Amino acid sequence: MLVAFAAAATNAQTVNVGGSIGNGTVARGGSARGVVTLNIPGGLHVNSNRPNSEYAIPTSVRLTATGGRVSAPTYPRGKNKRFQFSNGTINIYEGRVTIPFTVRVPANFRGNTVTVRAAVRYQACTDEVCYPPRTQNITLTARVR
Template identity: 45%
Template sequence: MSKPHQKFDLTYMMNRSTLFLITLFVLGFAVSRAGAQTAEIRFEKNTVERGSTVRGVVVLDLPEGLHVNSNRPESEYLIPTTVVVKASGIRAGKIRYPKGRDRTFKFSSDALNVYEGRVEFPFTLTIPKQLRNRTIQVSAKVDFQACTDEVCYLPDSRTAGSSIRIR
């Protein structure tokens, strides 16, 4: 014969377990959404001549519902999006940051300058005439803080890599 408090304990434990599983699911969804940004490097040409300049772009794709602060956010307390491009033996030209879009969100009464969707950061590489390499490895690092309309996630970064053939 079971005691009345044993039934209560079992129901209580089942409710706690269900609540725990729901919390894990919601947190897992939020974390996967926060990590869904991707970055890549694209070039106008796959092969370039020594002594020439090639245009490239770092592309940051943000899923719907997420935004990142622009490179020039409206407040000193906001984390700007920054891009660094490095190439083996070559100095990359200045990154050209696009204008962001002013938006208001639930967590701020002031408009914030943000990037959403696909964001392109153009740059150039000038290939020295005396370069001996036949291939240049190029890497990019994008630092940002992703946010929804209600919450901001921890600052994060994405890296991308590509190569260009030299003639």
């Protein structure tokens, strides 16, 4: 019974992280918009990248590219919300959150694929408790034409 409860608690705090690069192709010498997507289950929120609290762990996306250069992510504005456990408001994300970036492929790139790796760190919380922070790693690819 305890094992089932622990598994349920782990699944309850899971945020589905995904993403894409443009329509799946990038022109050689060109650029494409990519996105990292967080699908946050109902009843949960994650702290934004600027949560307004020294104790809240911010959401962060670390991007690296092979075959191109990748910009820094552009974080959306969160929503300020007050919780019983905090003195002030905390800036959070809920629901579906998209974090865009740009990938550029040099004109002299000889490969066929550009790869962007994203390490997404977040802390999922309910209105009453925060779970330990997690990092999910994803790999996004696009064909170079």
